[in-house]
Amino acid sequence: MPEVLDLTFFAFAIPAVIFAGVSKGGFGSGAAFAATPLLALILDPGAAIGLMLPLLMLMDVTALKPYWKKWDGPSAWALILGAVPGVVLGGLIYKAVDPDLFRLLIGLVALGFVAFQAAVKLRLWTPSGRHLSDRAGRLAGVVGGLTSFISHAGGPPAAVFLLSRGLDKTTYQATTVIVFWAINLMKFIPYAFLGIFTWQTAKADLFLIPFAVIGVWLGVWAHRVFSERAYFALTYALLVVTGGKLVFDALT
Template structure:
């Protein structure tokens, strides 16, 4: 049950703006932090249901800014392979309880932070050669699954696209297209699984202006704020929320 009170909006408004900034200007990789933050206050399924329409709205807003600036040859296999990944996520949702999803969301959050720290510290070597079609298919399945269970498809997509040596604009445009497509795929099973309710839809209506505002800010921040500063804040948020979600799931 979702209660649209002051405590909910105190978390939901900044989380929505933050997700919009990420999707609009920084490759979508950190947008799932919004779902992790909301899952601290509401059932994980409710958090997923609130965030998906908002993420789809951000996708539409971002598509206009980056329209046809992507490289279709680089993203098409990921999009095609996203469908079976979404199907796997839907199958898990039907048999798992809320604590499983709290643990998954928390674990993915901490894994994202750990990967980025190890990569930036040179402990994980960057790919020396561009990844090929098989890697693109694995990326798509992984992104579809993690996106379904926690809106966290960004990291595997980032790893693949960065290995391809794309310029900043083509990379950003590609992530916008990929997650627009995957989020559309998720909408139908979310509907059938009862993840959307009248309360989540009302919350989306009230939060929609903040989603658009965040995306608008992200498009502009793309050229003004360093990725290092933005993701530094992201890592702190994900570490705190991920740890709390895992603790709640286990206790």
């Protein structure tokens, strides 16, 4: 963290936090983690994830009420149960493994899934029609828990699984809200033990709390106003952008 919370810091941090809040609130779901790479342009990666976690937890709580009990239970449980060993593994290897490896893998998964969906839409590929199983969901949860721990990048694995289940936009969003509420709770104590939180990140969070809440409210409003087609089109577009950003960051 910079010693002084100056204009440059807030010029990056405020848009990043509002964007994450809009995504958490239900518009462009799964792309909230893109805020972390933006902050990493001006902060050490460890400081960026330490700054974002309390704000993401606040966003989770703010978003729970409008989506309460609207989630798909089996899908949510599959992801949450898988995330437990993923978060544990993330805590064990956090300081030993280059985060770029995880950025590369998750970015390729996100881009590959969008390419697959495009092939289906263009009738270049005819799928079997089966949704991904709960076992696949648990695997996605492991990957999501691990990458969420490393860089808050658990959105794409969850999106790959949930988009395959044929959920409507509200059920989809509610499921991501409850899943990442649980995953972020799991991450808090390990982050504290690893020294990822600092007094400086806590001080910055106090200034950014209003923007986190505003972002969520904007996301809930946009979720209700825009059509399901527009919602999922934006979700796929953001998967391309964020997946490409992760791959670019990993390779450069």
